[in-house]
Amino acid sequence: MRALPIPVWTLAICAAAAVVFGAPQLQAALVYNREAIAAGEAWRLVSGNLVHFSGSHLIKDVVALLAIGLLIETGRRRHFALLCLASGSLIGSVLYVAEPELAVYGGLSGIVTAAATYLCLHGIEEDGAYRWLCLGVLLCLAAKTGCEIALGFSPLPGTDAEGFALVPLSHAVGAATAIALFALENRSATRGLLIAP
Amino acid sequence: MRKIASIVFLCFVLGGCATPTKHTSTSVVDFLYPDVRDPVVSPGTPLLALPLRVGIAFVPAQRGAATSFALTEKRQSDVLNEVANHFKKYPFVRTIEVIPSAYLRPRGGFANLDQIRTMYGVDVIALVSYDQTQFTDQGLLSIAYWTIVGAYIVRGQKNDTHTMLDTVVYDIPSRKMLFRAPGLSEIKGSATLVNQSEQLRTDSEAGVSQATADMIKNLDAQLLAFREKVKERPEEYRVVRTEGYRGGGMVDGLMLALLGALLGGAYWARRRK
Numbered sequence: 001m002r003a004l005p006i007p008v009w010t011l012a013i014c015a016a017a018a019v020v021f022g023a024p025q026l027q028a029a030l031v032y033n034r035e036a037i038a039a040g041e042a043w044r045l046v047s048g049n050l051v052h053f054s055g056s057h058l059i060k061d062v063v064a065l066l067a068i069g070l071l072i073e074t075g076r077r078r079h080f081a082l083l084c085l086a087s088g089s090l091i092g093s094v095l096y097v098a099e100p101e102l103a104v105y106g107g108l109s110g111i112v113t114a115a116a117t118y119l120c121l122h123g124i125e126e127d128g129a130y131r132w133l134c135l136g137v138l139l140c141l142a143a144k145t146g147c148e149i150a151l152g153f154s155p156l157p158g159t160d161a162e163g164f165a166l167v168p169l170s171h172a173v174g175a176a177t178a179i180a181l182f183a184l185e186n187r188s189a190t191r192g193l194l195i196a197p
Numbered sequence: 198m199r200k201i202a203s204i205v206f207l208c209f210v211l212g213g214c215a216t217p218t219k220h221t222s223t224s225v226v227d228f229l230y231p232d233v234r235d236p237v238v239s240p241g242t243p244l245l246a247l248p249l250r251v252g253i254a255f256v257p258a259q260r261g262a263a264t265s266f267a268l269t270e271k272r273q274s275d276v277l278n279e280v281a282n283h284f285k286k287y288p289f290v291r292t293i294e295v296i297p298s299a300y301l302r303p304r305g306g307f308a309n310l311d312q313i314r315t316m317y318g319v320d321v322i323a324l325v326s327y328d329q330t331q332f333t334d335q336g337l338l339s340i341a342y343w344t345i346v347g348a349y350i351v352r353g354q355k356n357d358t359h360t361m362l363d364t365v366v367y368d369i370p371s372r373k374m375l376f377r378a379p380g381l382s383e384i385k386g387s388a389t390l391v392n393q394s395e396q397l398r399t400d401s402e403a404g405v406s407q408a409t410a411d412m413i414k415n416l417d418a419q420l421l422a423f424r425e426k427v428k429e430r431p432e433e434y435r436v437v438r439t440e441g442y443r444g445g446g447m448v449d450g451l452m453l454a455l456l457g458a459l460l461g462g463a464y465w466a467r468r469r470k
Contacts, residue, residue, distance in 0.1 A: 049446070057447050064448040067456045071463050091446070099444070100428075101247055101289055101436070107446030116456060123459075130466040137455045144451055165248075165287060167444035 009081045010069025013050070014062045017108060020050045021058045027051050032092055032105035045092030046085070051106035053164050061108035068115040077122060079181060080115070087114035087177040094173045102167065110170035116141060117178035145171045219397070221268075222328040223256040225365050229324075231304030240373035244435045245321070245427070248291035251284070252319035253277050256326040257303045268327060268405060273298060276409050277325065280364070283413050287420075294319055307372055314369045321375070323366045325412075329404060331397055332357040336387070348390040356397060358384040360404030362412045375434075378419040380412025 020026045032048025033041075052058035072080045091110040095102060120141070123134025148168030255273045268276075274295065281293040294317045302309050310322060334355045341347030362380040367373065382404045388396030427434045 053443070053445055057445060060448045060453065064453060064456050067460050071460060102444050104443035105445065109446035109448045112448055112452065119459065128466060130462050133458065133462040137459055140451070140455055164443045164445040167446060170446040
Protein backbone atom coordinates (compact mmCIF):
# COMPACT_ATOMS: atom_id res chain seq x y z
CA MET A 1 0.00 0.00 0.00
CA ARG A 2 1.39 3.37 -1.03
CA ALA A 3 1.59 6.04 1.62
CA LEU A 4 -0.45 9.13 0.95
CA PRO A 5 1.65 12.15 0.06
CA ILE A 6 1.93 14.87 2.68
CA PRO A 7 -0.16 17.92 1.70
CA VAL A 8 2.83 20.23 1.94
CA TRP A 9 1.35 23.28 0.24
CA THR A 10 -1.91 23.09 2.13
CA LEU A 11 -0.14 22.88 5.47
CA ALA A 12 2.27 25.66 4.49
CA ILE A 13 -0.51 28.07 3.46
CA CYS A 14 -2.61 27.33 6.54
CA ALA A 15 0.39 27.71 8.83
CA ALA A 16 1.32 30.99 7.13
CA ALA A 17 -2.23 32.31 7.59
CA ALA A 18 -2.13 31.36 11.29
CA VAL A 19 1.27 33.00 11.80
CA VAL A 20 0.15 36.20 10.05
CA PHE A 21 -3.00 36.29 12.18
CA GLY A 22 -0.91 36.10 15.33
CA ALA A 23 1.49 38.88 14.29
CA PRO A 24 -0.12 42.32 13.81
CA GLN A 25 3.08 43.74 12.27
CA LEU A 26 3.00 41.02 9.61
CA GLN A 27 -0.69 41.71 8.99
CA ALA A 28 0.04 45.37 8.41
CA ALA A 29 2.86 44.52 6.02
CA LEU A 30 0.95 41.88 4.04
CA VAL A 31 -2.68 42.96 3.90
CA TYR A 32 -4.16 44.09 0.58
CA ASN A 33 -4.06 47.85 1.02
CA ARG A 34 -4.98 49.83 -2.06
CA GLU A 35 -2.88 52.86 -1.19
CA ALA A 36 0.20 50.80 -0.39
CA ILE A 37 -0.18 48.82 -3.61
CA ALA A 38 -0.44 52.05 -5.57
CA ALA A 39 2.78 53.15 -3.86
CA GLY A 40 4.56 50.09 -5.25
CA GLU A 41 4.04 47.33 -2.64
CA ALA A 42 2.79 44.87 -5.26
CA TRP A 43 3.30 41.76 -3.08
CA ARG A 44 0.18 42.72 -1.17
CA LEU A 45 -1.91 41.64 -4.18
CA VAL A 46 -0.97 38.03 -3.32
CA SER A 47 -0.16 38.18 0.37
CA GLY A 48 -3.49 39.84 1.23
CA ASN A 49 -5.09 36.41 0.90
CA LEU A 50 -3.17 35.27 3.99
CA VAL A 51 -4.54 38.04 6.24
CA HIS A 52 -7.68 37.48 8.32
CA PHE A 53 -9.67 40.03 10.28
CA SER A 54 -11.06 37.87 13.08
CA GLY A 55 -10.62 34.48 14.71
CA SER A 56 -13.73 32.99 13.13
CA HIS A 57 -12.73 34.41 9.73
CA LEU A 58 -9.38 32.60 10.03
CA ILE A 59 -10.85 29.34 11.34
CA LYS A 60 -13.52 29.04 8.64
CA ASP A 61 -11.07 29.74 5.83
CA VAL A 62 -8.30 27.52 7.18
CA VAL A 63 -10.61 24.57 7.94
CA ALA A 64 -12.03 24.79 4.41
CA LEU A 65 -8.59 25.01 2.81
CA LEU A 66 -7.29 22.11 4.93
CA ALA A 67 -10.17 19.90 3.77
CA ILE A 68 -9.95 20.76 0.11
CA GLY A 69 -6.15 20.95 -0.04
CA LEU A 70 -5.90 17.55 1.61
CA LEU A 71 -8.13 16.04 -1.06
CA ILE A 72 -6.27 17.67 -3.92
CA GLU A 73 -2.75 16.95 -2.72
CA THR A 74 -3.40 13.40 -1.56
CA GLY A 75 -5.15 12.83 -4.89
CA ARG A 76 -1.77 13.56 -6.50
CA ARG A 77 -2.89 16.59 -8.47
CA ARG A 78 0.29 18.32 -9.51
CA HIS A 79 -0.75 21.88 -9.92
CA PHE A 80 -2.16 22.81 -6.51
CA ALA A 81 0.66 25.24 -5.71
CA LEU A 82 0.31 26.86 -9.12
CA LEU A 83 -3.45 27.12 -8.61
CA CYS A 84 -3.02 28.84 -5.22
CA LEU A 85 -0.43 31.26 -6.54
CA ALA A 86 -2.34 32.06 -9.74
CA SER A 87 -5.73 32.49 -8.04
CA GLY A 88 -4.20 34.50 -5.17
CA SER A 89 -2.48 36.97 -7.47
CA LEU A 90 -5.41 37.20 -9.89
CA ILE A 91 -7.86 37.90 -7.05
CA GLY A 92 -5.72 40.77 -5.83
CA SER A 93 -5.19 42.16 -9.33
CA VAL A 94 -8.84 41.96 -10.37
CA LEU A 95 -9.99 43.58 -7.10
CA TYR A 96 -7.48 46.36 -7.65
CA VAL A 97 -8.90 47.08 -11.09
CA ALA A 98 -12.60 46.35 -10.56
CA GLU A 99 -13.20 47.46 -6.95
CA PRO A 100 -11.62 50.91 -6.64
CA GLU A 101 -13.68 51.66 -3.51
CA LEU A 102 -12.19 48.73 -1.64
CA ALA A 103 -9.33 50.00 0.53
CA VAL A 104 -8.45 46.84 2.45
CA TYR A 105 -9.02 43.17 1.65
CA GLY A 106 -8.08 39.90 3.27
CA GLY A 107 -9.10 36.26 3.35
CA LEU A 108 -8.43 32.87 1.79
CA SER A 109 -11.92 32.09 0.55
CA GLY A 110 -11.15 33.04 -3.05
CA ILE A 111 -8.36 30.44 -3.08
CA VAL A 112 -10.67 27.94 -1.35
CA THR A 113 -13.27 28.50 -4.09
CA ALA A 114 -10.56 28.01 -6.73
CA ALA A 115 -9.41 24.77 -5.09
CA ALA A 116 -12.97 23.44 -4.70
CA THR A 117 -13.78 24.21 -8.35
CA TYR A 118 -10.54 22.58 -9.49
CA LEU A 119 -11.20 19.44 -7.43
CA CYS A 120 -14.77 19.13 -8.72
CA LEU A 121 -13.73 19.60 -12.34
CA HIS A 122 -11.26 16.72 -11.95
CA GLY A 123 -13.85 14.73 -9.99
CA ILE A 124 -16.25 14.86 -12.93
CA GLU A 125 -13.71 12.87 -14.96
CA GLU A 126 -13.82 10.00 -12.45
CA ASP A 127 -16.28 7.11 -12.35
CA GLY A 128 -19.17 6.23 -10.09
CA ALA A 129 -21.18 8.23 -7.59
CA TYR A 130 -18.25 10.51 -6.75
CA ARG A 131 -18.51 11.98 -10.25
CA TRP A 132 -22.14 12.98 -9.64
CA LEU A 133 -21.28 14.36 -6.23
CA CYS A 134 -18.61 16.58 -7.81
CA LEU A 135 -21.03 17.73 -10.49
CA GLY A 136 -23.63 18.59 -7.83
CA VAL A 137 -21.10 20.51 -5.72
CA LEU A 138 -19.87 22.35 -8.82
CA LEU A 139 -23.42 23.41 -9.71
CA CYS A 140 -24.04 24.57 -6.12
CA LEU A 141 -20.81 26.57 -6.20
CA ALA A 142 -21.78 28.16 -9.51
CA ALA A 143 -25.26 29.07 -8.23
CA LYS A 144 -23.84 30.47 -4.98
CA THR A 145 -21.17 32.55 -6.72
CA GLY A 146 -23.67 33.75 -9.33
CA CYS A 147 -26.08 34.78 -6.57
CA GLU A 148 -23.33 36.64 -4.70
CA ILE A 149 -22.24 38.50 -7.82
CA ALA A 150 -25.81 39.39 -8.79
CA LEU A 151 -26.74 40.61 -5.32
CA GLY A 152 -23.40 42.18 -4.44
CA PHE A 153 -23.21 40.26 -1.15
CA SER A 154 -23.74 36.79 0.24
CA PRO A 155 -27.40 36.00 0.92
CA LEU A 156 -26.31 33.39 3.46
CA PRO A 157 -26.52 34.34 7.13
CA GLY A 158 -23.40 34.89 9.19
CA THR A 159 -21.20 36.49 6.56
CA ASP A 160 -21.96 40.07 7.56
CA ALA A 161 -21.11 39.92 11.22
CA GLU A 162 -17.33 40.04 11.02
CA GLY A 163 -16.75 43.76 10.77
CA PHE A 164 -16.07 43.65 7.06
CA ALA A 165 -18.07 43.16 3.91
CA LEU A 166 -17.91 40.04 1.79
CA VAL A 167 -16.35 40.61 -1.63
CA PRO A 168 -18.08 38.17 -3.99
CA LEU A 169 -15.76 39.02 -6.87
CA SER A 170 -12.91 37.17 -5.11
CA HIS A 171 -14.90 33.92 -5.28
CA ALA A 172 -15.75 34.42 -8.94
CA VAL A 173 -12.11 35.11 -9.82
CA GLY A 174 -11.01 32.01 -7.87
CA ALA A 175 -13.48 29.83 -9.76
CA ALA A 176 -12.46 31.34 -13.11
CA THR A 177 -8.77 30.66 -12.39
CA ALA A 178 -9.52 27.02 -11.59
CA ILE A 179 -11.50 26.61 -14.81
CA ALA A 180 -8.67 28.18 -16.82
CA LEU A 181 -6.04 25.92 -15.23
CA PHE A 182 -8.20 22.85 -15.77
CA ALA A 183 -8.70 23.81 -19.43
CA LEU A 184 -4.95 24.31 -19.86
CA GLU A 185 -4.20 20.92 -18.28
CA ASN A 186 -6.72 19.18 -20.54
CA ARG A 187 -5.40 20.96 -23.59
CA SER A 188 -1.85 19.83 -22.78
CA ALA A 189 -3.05 16.27 -22.16
CA THR A 190 -4.97 16.19 -25.44
CA ARG A 191 -1.98 17.56 -27.31
CA GLY A 192 0.22 14.93 -25.65
CA LEU A 193 -2.11 12.16 -26.83
CA LEU A 194 -2.18 13.51 -30.36
CA ILE A 195 1.59 13.82 -30.59
CA ALA A 196 2.27 10.37 -29.09
CA PRO A 197 2.71 7.67 -31.77
CA MET B 198 -95.82 52.78 3.11
CA ARG B 199 -94.10 49.44 3.55
CA LYS B 200 -92.54 49.84 0.09
CA ILE B 201 -91.10 53.25 1.01
CA ALA B 202 -89.73 51.86 4.26
CA SER B 203 -88.03 49.06 2.32
CA ILE B 204 -86.41 51.51 -0.08
CA VAL B 205 -85.20 53.66 2.78
CA PHE B 206 -83.79 50.56 4.49
CA LEU B 207 -82.06 49.51 1.26
CA CYS B 208 -80.57 52.94 0.82
CA PHE B 209 -79.40 52.81 4.41
CA VAL B 210 -77.80 49.41 3.98
CA LEU B 211 -76.17 50.03 0.61
CA GLY B 212 -75.37 53.68 0.99
CA GLY B 213 -74.65 54.03 4.68
CA CYS B 214 -72.33 51.06 4.87
CA ALA B 215 -70.27 51.98 1.80
CA THR B 216 -66.77 52.97 2.87
CA PRO B 217 -65.50 56.13 1.23
CA THR B 218 -62.12 56.19 -0.51
CA LYS B 219 -59.35 56.36 2.06
CA HIS B 220 -56.15 58.14 1.18
CA THR B 221 -53.10 58.53 3.41
CA SER B 222 -49.72 59.89 2.45
CA THR B 223 -46.58 61.65 3.56
CA SER B 224 -44.45 63.88 1.38
CA VAL B 225 -40.68 64.38 1.29
CA VAL B 226 -41.17 67.77 -0.37
CA ASP B 227 -43.46 68.96 2.43
CA PHE B 228 -40.92 67.76 4.96
CA LEU B 229 -37.80 69.19 3.34
CA TYR B 230 -39.20 72.38 1.84
CA PRO B 231 -42.00 73.37 4.23
CA ASP B 232 -42.10 77.09 3.51
CA VAL B 233 -42.55 78.08 -0.11
CA ARG B 234 -41.30 81.60 0.65
CA ASP B 235 -37.90 80.16 1.51
CA PRO B 236 -35.30 80.51 -1.19
CA VAL B 237 -34.64 77.28 -3.06
CA VAL B 238 -31.82 75.32 -1.44
CA SER B 239 -28.87 75.04 -3.83
CA PRO B 240 -27.19 71.68 -3.40
CA GLY B 241 -23.40 71.55 -3.13
CA THR B 242 -21.02 68.82 -4.26
CA PRO B 243 -21.43 65.79 -2.00
CA LEU B 244 -18.35 64.38 -0.34
CA LEU B 245 -19.07 60.70 0.22
CA ALA B 246 -16.73 59.19 2.83
CA LEU B 247 -16.72 55.43 2.33
CA PRO B 248 -17.86 53.38 4.09
CA LEU B 249 -20.97 55.47 4.54
CA ARG B 250 -22.86 56.03 7.77
CA VAL B 251 -26.48 56.04 6.73
CA GLY B 252 -29.67 56.92 8.57
CA ILE B 253 -33.07 55.72 7.49
CA ALA B 254 -36.40 57.15 8.61
CA PHE B 255 -40.01 57.55 7.63
CA VAL B 256 -41.03 61.06 6.71
CA PRO B 257 -43.38 62.23 9.51
CA ALA B 258 -47.03 62.83 8.64
CA GLN B 259 -48.46 66.34 8.76
CA ARG B 260 -50.06 67.24 12.07
CA GLY B 261 -53.69 66.14 12.09
CA ALA B 262 -53.39 64.18 8.84
CA ALA B 263 -54.83 60.66 8.61
CA THR B 264 -52.20 57.95 8.90
CA SER B 265 -52.11 54.60 7.20
CA PHE B 266 -53.84 51.63 8.81
CA ALA B 267 -50.77 49.54 8.24
CA LEU B 268 -47.94 51.90 9.04
CA THR B 269 -48.06 51.98 12.79
CA GLU B 270 -44.85 52.94 14.57
CA LYS B 271 -44.02 49.25 15.02
CA ARG B 272 -44.64 48.45 11.35
CA GLN B 273 -42.59 51.46 10.26
CA SER B 274 -39.73 50.22 12.39
CA ASP B 275 -40.06 46.73 10.83
CA VAL B 276 -40.01 48.14 7.30
CA LEU B 277 -36.96 50.28 8.07
CA ASN B 278 -35.15 47.33 9.66
CA GLU B 279 -35.94 45.18 6.63
CA VAL B 280 -34.43 47.78 4.31
CA ALA B 281 -31.47 48.36 6.65
CA ASN B 282 -30.69 44.64 6.95
CA HIS B 283 -30.67 44.36 3.20
CA PHE B 284 -28.21 47.19 2.67
CA LYS B 285 -25.79 46.89 5.54
CA LYS B 286 -24.10 43.99 3.76
CA TYR B 287 -22.71 46.28 1.09
CA PRO B 288 -19.02 47.01 1.62
CA PHE B 289 -19.52 50.75 1.17
CA VAL B 290 -22.03 50.93 4.03
CA ARG B 291 -20.51 51.01 7.51
CA THR B 292 -23.70 51.42 9.54
CA ILE B 293 -27.38 52.01 8.92
CA GLU B 294 -29.16 53.70 11.82
CA VAL B 295 -32.92 53.26 11.99
CA ILE B 296 -34.28 56.60 13.18
CA PRO B 297 -37.67 56.60 14.93
CA SER B 298 -40.33 59.00 13.64
CA ALA B 299 -40.34 60.80 16.97
CA TYR B 300 -36.95 62.29 16.09
CA LEU B 301 -38.29 63.98 12.96
CA ARG B 302 -40.67 66.93 13.10
CA PRO B 303 -43.37 67.48 10.49
CA ARG B 304 -42.05 70.15 8.08
CA GLY B 305 -38.71 69.90 9.88
CA GLY B 306 -36.65 70.57 6.75
CA PHE B 307 -32.89 70.30 6.47
CA ALA B 308 -32.51 71.93 9.88
CA ASN B 309 -34.11 68.81 11.37
CA LEU B 310 -31.82 66.60 9.27
CA ASP B 311 -28.81 68.50 10.58
CA GLN B 312 -29.96 67.67 14.12
CA ILE B 313 -30.30 63.99 13.16
CA ARG B 314 -26.82 64.13 11.66
CA THR B 315 -25.41 65.41 14.94
CA MET B 316 -27.37 62.99 17.09
CA TYR B 317 -26.72 59.84 15.08
CA GLY B 318 -23.45 60.71 13.33
CA VAL B 319 -24.85 59.96 9.88
CA ASP B 320 -23.90 61.75 6.66
CA VAL B 321 -26.46 60.26 4.33
CA ILE B 322 -30.14 59.79 5.06
CA ALA B 323 -32.75 57.68 3.32
CA LEU B 324 -36.20 59.21 3.75
CA VAL B 325 -39.11 56.87 3.18
CA SER B 326 -42.52 58.31 2.33
CA TYR B 327 -45.74 56.51 1.49
CA ASP B 328 -48.95 57.02 -0.39
CA GLN B 329 -51.81 54.61 0.02
CA THR B 330 -55.30 54.82 -1.43
CA GLN B 331 -58.07 52.32 -0.76
CA PHE B 332 -61.17 52.20 -2.95
CA THR B 333 -64.28 50.28 -1.96
CA ASP B 334 -67.15 49.38 -4.29
CA GLN B 335 -70.13 47.12 -3.89
CA GLY B 336 -70.49 44.22 -6.27
CA LEU B 337 -73.58 42.43 -7.47
CA LEU B 338 -73.35 40.00 -4.58
CA SER B 339 -74.10 42.82 -2.16
CA ILE B 340 -77.78 42.32 -3.00
CA ALA B 341 -77.55 39.44 -0.51
CA TYR B 342 -77.16 42.00 2.30
CA TRP B 343 -80.99 42.24 2.14
CA THR B 344 -81.11 38.95 3.93
CA ILE B 345 -79.08 40.34 6.89
CA VAL B 346 -77.27 36.98 7.08
CA GLY B 347 -75.77 37.85 3.71
CA ALA B 348 -73.95 40.77 5.26
CA TYR B 349 -72.05 38.24 7.37
CA ILE B 350 -71.27 35.57 4.78
CA VAL B 351 -71.37 37.05 1.28
CA ARG B 352 -68.27 38.88 0.08
CA GLY B 353 -70.04 41.69 -1.69
CA GLN B 354 -67.50 44.45 -1.01
CA LYS B 355 -64.79 44.92 -3.63
CA ASN B 356 -61.62 46.62 -2.43
CA ASP B 357 -58.66 48.04 -4.33
CA THR B 358 -55.57 49.06 -2.39
CA HIS B 359 -52.86 51.02 -4.17
CA THR B 360 -49.65 51.55 -2.22
CA MET B 361 -46.47 53.39 -3.04
CA LEU B 362 -43.41 53.56 -0.81
CA ASP B 363 -40.69 55.88 -1.98
CA THR B 364 -37.15 56.20 -0.69
CA VAL B 365 -35.13 59.31 -1.39
CA VAL B 366 -31.48 59.29 -0.40
CA TYR B 367 -29.93 62.63 0.52
CA ASP B 368 -26.41 63.69 1.41
CA ILE B 369 -27.17 65.90 4.41
CA PRO B 370 -24.19 68.31 4.37
CA SER B 371 -24.52 69.15 0.66
CA ARG B 372 -28.36 68.95 0.55
CA LYS B 373 -27.99 66.90 -2.61
CA MET B 374 -30.36 64.12 -3.58
CA LEU B 375 -28.28 61.09 -4.52
CA PHE B 376 -30.96 58.78 -5.86
CA ARG B 377 -34.50 57.58 -5.27
CA ALA B 378 -36.41 54.35 -5.67
CA PRO B 379 -40.14 53.66 -5.48
CA GLY B 380 -41.96 50.48 -4.51
CA LEU B 381 -45.45 49.85 -5.84
CA SER B 382 -48.24 47.48 -5.02
CA GLU B 383 -51.83 46.97 -6.11
CA ILE B 384 -54.07 44.59 -4.22
CA LYS B 385 -57.58 43.63 -5.21
CA GLY B 386 -59.73 41.93 -2.60
CA SER B 387 -63.23 41.35 -1.41
CA ALA B 388 -64.93 41.24 1.95
CA THR B 389 -68.25 40.70 3.63
CA LEU B 390 -69.98 43.84 4.81
CA VAL B 391 -69.29 43.00 8.43
CA ASN B 392 -65.56 42.34 8.18
CA GLN B 393 -64.93 45.14 5.68
CA SER B 394 -62.73 47.25 7.95
CA GLU B 395 -60.69 44.23 9.03
CA GLN B 396 -60.16 43.24 5.39
CA LEU B 397 -59.11 46.78 4.48
CA ARG B 398 -56.54 46.71 7.26
CA THR B 399 -55.24 43.33 6.03
CA ASP B 400 -55.02 44.64 2.45
CA SER B 401 -53.29 47.77 3.67
CA GLU B 402 -50.66 45.70 5.50
CA ALA B 403 -50.20 43.39 2.52
CA GLY B 404 -49.81 46.44 0.28
CA VAL B 405 -47.07 47.81 2.49
CA SER B 406 -45.26 44.43 2.52
CA GLN B 407 -45.41 44.10 -1.28
CA ALA B 408 -44.37 47.71 -1.85
CA THR B 409 -41.45 47.25 0.58
CA ALA B 410 -40.19 44.21 -1.34
CA ASP B 411 -40.55 46.08 -4.63
CA MET B 412 -38.80 49.13 -3.20
CA ILE B 413 -35.83 47.05 -1.97
CA LYS B 414 -35.50 45.54 -5.45
CA ASN B 415 -35.60 48.99 -7.04
CA LEU B 416 -33.18 50.39 -4.46
CA ASP B 417 -30.69 47.70 -5.46
CA ALA B 418 -30.99 48.72 -9.11
CA GLN B 419 -30.80 52.44 -8.36
CA LEU B 420 -27.81 51.95 -6.09
CA LEU B 421 -26.01 50.14 -8.89
CA ALA B 422 -26.87 52.95 -11.31
CA PHE B 423 -25.69 55.52 -8.76
CA ARG B 424 -22.34 53.76 -8.35
CA GLU B 425 -21.84 53.96 -12.10
CA LYS B 426 -22.85 57.62 -12.09
CA VAL B 427 -20.30 58.38 -9.36
CA LYS B 428 -17.57 56.70 -11.41
CA GLU B 429 -18.58 58.52 -14.59
CA ARG B 430 -19.01 61.99 -13.06
CA PRO B 431 -16.27 62.51 -10.49
CA GLU B 432 -16.77 66.28 -10.72
CA GLU B 433 -20.31 65.93 -9.32
CA TYR B 434 -19.62 63.44 -6.53
CA ARG B 435 -16.40 63.37 -4.56
CA VAL B 436 -15.60 60.02 -2.98
CA VAL B 437 -13.02 59.48 -0.25
CA ARG B 438 -12.17 56.21 1.41
CA THR B 439 -11.64 56.06 5.14
CA GLU B 440 -9.57 53.47 6.96
CA GLY B 441 -12.52 51.33 7.95
CA TYR B 442 -13.51 50.42 4.42
CA ARG B 443 -12.47 46.82 4.16
CA GLY B 444 -13.74 43.69 2.54
CA GLY B 445 -12.92 40.08 2.98
CA GLY B 446 -13.25 36.67 1.43
CA MET B 447 -14.86 34.32 3.92
CA VAL B 448 -16.02 30.75 3.61
CA ASP B 449 -19.68 30.48 4.59
CA GLY B 450 -21.76 27.64 6.00
CA LEU B 451 -22.87 26.39 2.57
CA MET B 452 -19.28 26.18 1.36
CA LEU B 453 -18.25 24.24 4.48
CA ALA B 454 -21.17 21.84 3.98
CA LEU B 455 -20.23 21.30 0.33
CA LEU B 456 -16.61 20.64 1.27
CA GLY B 457 -17.74 18.23 3.98
CA ALA B 458 -19.77 16.32 1.38
CA LEU B 459 -16.76 16.23 -0.96
CA LEU B 460 -14.50 14.98 1.82
CA GLY B 461 -16.97 12.24 2.75
CA GLY B 462 -17.53 11.30 -0.90
CA ALA B 463 -13.80 11.12 -1.63
CA TYR B 464 -13.16 8.96 1.46
CA TRP B 465 -15.95 6.61 0.46
CA ALA B 466 -14.75 6.42 -3.17
CA ARG B 467 -11.15 5.67 -2.11
CA ARG B 468 -12.26 2.91 0.29
CA ARG B 469 -14.23 1.26 -2.51
CA LYS B 470 -11.10 1.17 -4.66
